[in-house]
Amino acid sequence: MARSKLAKFKEIAESDLVLEAGKPLFENIKGKWHESYFQNDYPIILEIGCGKGDYTIGMANLFPNKNFIGVDIKGSRIWKGSCLAQEQGLTNVAFLRNFIELLPEQFAPGEISEIWITFPDPRPRKGEEKKRLTSTRFLDIYESLLKPSSLIHFKTDDLALFEFTLDLLKMREAKNLRYTFDLYASDLQQNTLGIQTTYEKRFLAEGQTIKYLQYTR
Template sequence: MARSKLAKFKEIAESALVLETGKPIFEEIKGNWHFHYFKNNHPIILEVGCGKGDYTIGMANLFPNKNFIGVDIKGSRLWKGSRLAQEQGLTNVAFLRNFIEQIPDQFAPGEISEIWITFPDPRPKKGDEKKRLTSARYLNMYESLLNPGSLIHFKTDDLDLFEYTLEILQMREAKNLKFSFDLYTSDLQHHTLGIQTTYEKRFLAEGKTIKYLQYTT
């Protein structure tokens, strides 16, 4: 039987894996993730718009000596990701329930080592450009949280969003920019770690090509 939203939100409220408004740690965590939450100084990797946390969970299994945080506003999705992390006994995972534009309230400059943007809403309407997770204002925000030389990754099936993002990065003369309009026919596959999100699997089954890029701050 499917759990109700209320039951899921109750679990999230009681879960140490999910940080959200109302929990004391939510207000205190900025600049303190390493020692207040993870209890180590391992690099922190962020997945923004993480959904169920496919990349967060997948990378946490691959790299036990790194810490991973998935960020999303949808409680039901984070419920799924936090349950999976708990079932798999992962201690290097956290989920942050918040709007992406508000994450500077939970992270200090330089606290993050790497960022993944995985299959965000393409926001195709012209008036929604500023809401795209790869718009200039979001890229500026991500870069402010990263150390110089850190990687930002982006995966999507949406051609318009990919071309839009590439245009912004090329105008900004992004460092070490690498990209492919068809990831699975390129030599960049290994950079994506063999992890596929729920949406990616669906898009591939529909015959769509996956676009990928990375650059350094």
């Protein structure tokens, strides 16, 4: 029988893999992720809008000497990712349940080494531009938390969102910007580590092309 949302919320409230409001560490983790959570000094990589944590889990398996944090506000999605991490015995994974715009409350400047933005809501309606996870205000937040010369990756199926993001990055004169409108026909495919999210698999099955870009802070 499928667990109800209330059951899932109860499980993540009891999980050491999930930080959310009400947990002591949630309020005091800023600048202390290495010492207070991971207990190592390995680089920290974020997956923004992680959903079920496909990239978080996938990268954690590929790189045991790095730490990975999936960030999302949807508790039922984070529940799935935290369950998978626990089942696989991963010790280099955490999930942060919070709004993306509040990241500066949980991370200090320079605490992050890399960021992945994977298939966010395209927010296509007029007037929703500021809510897009690749809008100016969000890019400013990401870049404020990253170490110098760190990579930011972005994957989407949505052409309008990709063009919006690409135009913005060109205006910002983003460094080392590389991009493709068809990832699987590009040599940039190797940069995405062979990981596909649940949404990505669905879009590919529907015959859509995947767009990808990367740049450095």
